[in-house]
Amino acid sequence: MRGWGPLTAVCLGTFMLLLDVTIVVVALPDMARSLHTSLSDLQWVVDGYALALAALLLGAGAAADVLGRRRLHVAGTAVFAVASLLCGLAPGPGPLVAARALQGVGAAAMLATTLPLLGSVYRDRRRSVALGVWGAVSGGAAAVGPVVGGLLTEGPGWRWIFFVNLPVSVAAIWLTARVVPESHGAPGLRVDRPGTLAFAVFAGGTTFAVVRAGEDGWAAAATLVSFAVAALALLAFVLVERRARHPLLDLRLLRRPAFVGVLAGALAFNGVAFGVTPYVSIWMQTLRGASPVGGGLALLPMTGASVVVAIAGGRFLHGAPARLTIGGGLLLISAGCFCQTVLDAGSGWTALVPGLVLVGLGTGLVAPAVAGAALATVTPERAGMAGGAVNTARQLGYALAVAVSGTVLSGRMQDTLPHDAAHTLAGGGAAALRGTFPRHTLDAAFTAGLDRALLVTGLAGTVAAVLVLVLVRTARRDGPGPAPVPARPLPEGSAAPGR
Template sequence: MSQAPAATLGAPQPPKEPAGRRGHGHPWLTLLAVALGVIMVMLDGTVVAIANPAIAADLGASIQELQWVTSGYLLALAVFLITAGKLGDLFGHKAVFMVGIAGFALTSLAIGLSSGVGWLIAFRVLQGLFGALLQPAALALLRTAFPAEKLNMAIGIWGAAIGVSSAAGPIVGGLLVEHVSWQSVFYINVPVGLIAFAVGIWVLKESKAGLLSRIDIPGVILLSGAMFCLIWAIIKAPEWGWADGATLGFFAGALVLTVLFVVWQMFAKEPLLPLGLFRSASLSIGTVLMVLVAFSMFGAMFFLTFFLQNVHGLSPLESGLRMMPMSAGMIVASPLAGFLIGKLGPKIPIAGGMLITATAMFLLSRLDIDAGYGQTALPFVLLAFGLSPVMVGATEIIVGNAAPELSGVAGGLQQSAMQVGGSLGTAVLGAVMASKVGDVLPGHFTALKLPAPPPEQIEAMKQPVSMGIAPITPQMNLPAPVAELITKAAHLSFMDGLHLAFTVSTVVAVVAAALGLIVKAGRKSEDAVQVHI
């Protein structure tokens, strides 16, 4: 059945923009404009990991609070991405993109000015909401600006820029934390945001859907509540106990809210996430695949900075440089992955990439306490070449297998799956780490001829030891040899927890590789790239 023109439905028309302005709507300048905004978001997603130890020392943050600095940001991104795409339909993708840039820069400034970890977490969540405005709008603007025959190239370059910026985060973070302050990690977004805003105002051409949309407010509330209950239960379980009533209550709340969300989506006139998307087995598997990839990557990498700085004794800059092989690898791996997927389809490159990722995670699970540059360089390079095919192939699997009229919603689903997976990975592996540390710490004490701490003391020690910090304060006035033995016991316990976390990530990557063999390429028709975000 044909659709009525937007004007007959009372939908607001796109704003008139000056015609003939130099560079206005130019495809490659549009790519530059949206890349500046999205790179800011992706860089911020990884640069904070290097700053975590400095934030903990300056603000007295616990490991659970540090997890929320990361998880709160990623979760806000995940929950709001699909809603953000619908806001683009209502108000125009350029308008939403510009609001996202301005809000992201302003919340970055507020984070840097925060004097307590509570305010920092709150502004990180708000920053994640503004970041979510940028990603669906950016893809919609690209699809509007580029002709069909050049769109894949543009998205490939855009994806490579995102991958490189994510990998460059540790180096940028190391430079800023070591030579300026942890606050500068966030302040840097202000000038970048100003440049992106100026370029966007001048270059971007407005685009919006022809039909007036509605925001599924109940759906947003239900999905947000379900994700909050789930992540909060996982993070607090090591402290409360997995069988504690509060833990089980939050898990039950997550389950109930998820069921209510699914039921609501079945009857909502314009659902937040149309359930018809999941009639495609490849799209459903691809979504699960994205969750597993992000779980393995973000969850495991969360603890590497603690290893490099608190256990291995490297400075923030040295930690960033230690991760440079992954950054350099991304520059080569991203375009290569795009080429291979274009020739072979997504199945083989994605499955092979996840096996390479599993190999990298296995090597990292074998790190010893004195691991040098050579022992970490190989797994970092393997991570770059393993993860790139999955990132580049995500559009092929999820968006390509969606119905044309739902391609934009599918794009939001893809990004949401990645952010949810990252949040879950950080939370679950954090719980695994804390549990393992509590189990092995008494044994390391007795093996070093130290008296085993009582259970209540072990419970208090788990938090600092899970960050690679020896549970020693100046007030203890311990003899130097005793302090060294306690530090060694703490570091050995941390390494046991790190090894288990990377082992779990290895298993997750192998499962993802198996799922990669089931998916199939999306449609190649021009209809498959229509924008209805």
């Protein structure tokens, strides 16, 4: 036993990589002014990171089992640090988006190895304590991201939300190399490279198609071609996984209704809860006059409610059926989205508070339960695969929701504004439009777009909640279903990255 050094090293990296999912949200308006970005640029600043993380998470876990988990974790942290430097130095939106995607590559290597490393070091009660600390750090990173982003953006500038990663990365690499022992998966494992590539093309093609739909329309050639490429990549992924000796995802898991229900809940969760948040931040700062810090603090009702419920739920809801915690939590999140569809040209951010609280309550129920529910639907041999699939679904759902919300937002704005003006407004360019359009018109257009986007996400969350309530009837490892197949074994209790 090496004390708490390995836990400290792993938590440093986890905090940093999960912080970067949300830290950019309140910096988007400043980025737009500084780099003269478009709406699609801002979407990709958020999505480039989440999409690379989602697309490579399963493949990174397989590679770590073969190459060594500590080795890949350190390499991923180094890539993350270099990418953070490139983000901070980016002269324009293109280099920034590329660097954000590179950040996601490093983050995938870090997140995929986090819990296997902890599981290889800690045993019994210490493992439970270590995983509890790791879970708290994970939740804290998501909660404080907008506030930290606001402080750095309003202080030294938005580029420092990336520069701050450099000293943390150096400390994490040094500590990991010094105190975390190396570990591998079972002998004879191979990396499913074709499956990794096919899934990455599917995820990227789908997200790109939705973003292009917002720019060019759903029937545009670029949109249709992107959807076609994504469909072909999905077909290729299915064919590869059916024949792979060590698949990224054993497709027989999809015969289990409970697993499908949990996966649907995970796909919807992050997107429904947080997919509209970047545009709410843009609205508050460019039209309601909030500062970056104020924009971050305005989200505290959501994060505070989430933390309180997660802590209380761990004590009082232990053993509660997953269909109720996940399905009920998604219904609360959806209700929170519906409650926020009350904005008009005269609304302030306080109109969002009741809805944000409901979203936070639902998030506090779903987040701690979704990974454990996935593990309960499969045999222990496939726990690592199930946990990786759930976390992939969460990040992919977030990336898609940001893209869909932006498309819905700008489409609704075009009922009031010309196409180019709508995209400029949604991309944080309200100041450039004030000489052309009345302030009231801009306010009305943006709030109408937010209302529509929140309505769509609320409906999506409701559908996902119904699927969870219907499908997740039983969640038993010993229940009926396909027999175990060789999978990437992980140490006991280390299967599923959480948040």
